[in-house]
Amino acid sequence: MGADRITQDLTRRTGNSSQEVLAWAFFFTCALLSILTTIGIALLLINESLRFFSETAGLLGVSGETASLMEFLTGTTWRPSNHQFGVLAPLTGTLMVTIGSAIIALPLGVATALYLSEYASKRARSVLKPALEILAGVPTVIYGFFALVYITPLLEPIFHVSFFNMMSASIVVGIMIIPMVASISEDAMSAVPDELRQAGYGMGATKLDVSIGIVIPAAISGIFSSFILALSRAIGETMAVTVAAGSVAFFRNPFNPFAFTKPNMPMTAAIVNSLTGDFAGGGIAYRSAFAVGLTLFVITLLMNVVSDLIAERYREEY
Known part of the structure; x- marks a missing residue:
């Protein structure tokens, strides 16, 4: 029944x-x-992170997991072999990759989307857009080797970069996320009604004026969403930065251009090292990967929430 x-x-x-x-x-x-x-996934990260903070509190001789959490969030040295778990060191590496890749990918991605939406012929668009999507499907470890073999040798005589450096890692991650920015932004621009374009042309505006003054503002919510998604991909990128950036975390100023010429280890690379290195299989150093993963989870979650709020605020309905 x-x-x-x-x-x-x-x-x-x-x-x-x-x-x-x-x-x-x-x-x-x-x-x-x-x-x-x-x-x-969230429960796994929280459970293992609580075990990590409990064990860290015992090693540090502090009372309670809250004190251990504060040590984790405010510490500037990341050396799991010495039981030093300051997440600010790999966090600055992640910020450097995010900032560097954003400088490259966001303007190039929007310019590519604008060309595909407003200037390219149907034949050119039918070739270029699938090519961009194929570029997005290349394995990320290949991008890491590309940075080591091609980008770093080009940068070395100009900027005197180290063999492992944040500049080449940021450039290659920026190249990786260009297709995401371009594809989503182009979809947003193509969704703008032609009546708005025709109204601009009727008032004597040029194609450039219409593209910049009408199409981009009308599609701004979709463009901004592509920015957030692409930056979330940059924050969570693993293999490319593991290969190209270095395997030791340093606390550096992410807004200092000279810091990009030196190696660093982002948070994702720290997770890889903790899960696949000498500490794999258990122990406090192994569980530190889950604490870093939870930190990344919270960061990307907040970014997506902010993206939804801003997209909802500026979304245009036609």
Whole structure:
């Protein structure tokens, strides 16, 4: 009786067809699995991070996990072998990669999207946009080797960079996220109604005036969303920065251009080293990876929340 009642209720809500009931159940299951997976990841990170902070408190001789958390968030030295877990050191590496890649990817991505949306012919767009999407599918470790083999030798005589350096890592990550910025921004610009463009032309505006003064402001919410998604990808990039940036974390000023010529280890590389190095298999150094992962999770979550708020604030409805 209970199963029949549920089936009747679903049939009444979704229609009289049994196929509609099956479709509803399938899509509901997919959505539920996505939510449960996210919750499972969050619970795993929180549980292992609490164990890490508890063990760290015992090593440091401080009282409670809160004191250990403060040491983790305010410490400037990351040396798991010496039980020094100051997350600010790898955090500055992540900020450097994010800032450097943003300087490269955001203007180039928007310019590419503007060309595809407003200037390119249908034939050129049909070739260039799939090429950008193929570029986004290249394995990230290949980008890391590309930075070591090609970008670093080009930068060395000009900026005197180290073999491992943040400048080449930032450049290669910027190249990686250009397709994301360009593709999403181009979709937002293409969604702008042609009536707005025609109104601009009717008032004597040039194509450049219409592109910059009408199309970009009208698509600003989608463009900004592409920025946040691309920067989230840059923050979470692992293999490219692991190969190109270095394997030792230093507390550096991310706004100092000279710091980009030296090596550093972002947070993702710190996670890789903790999970695959000599500390793998358990222990406090191994669990430090989960604490760093939780920090990254919170950062990207906040970025996406801010992105949704700003996109909702400036979204145009036509």
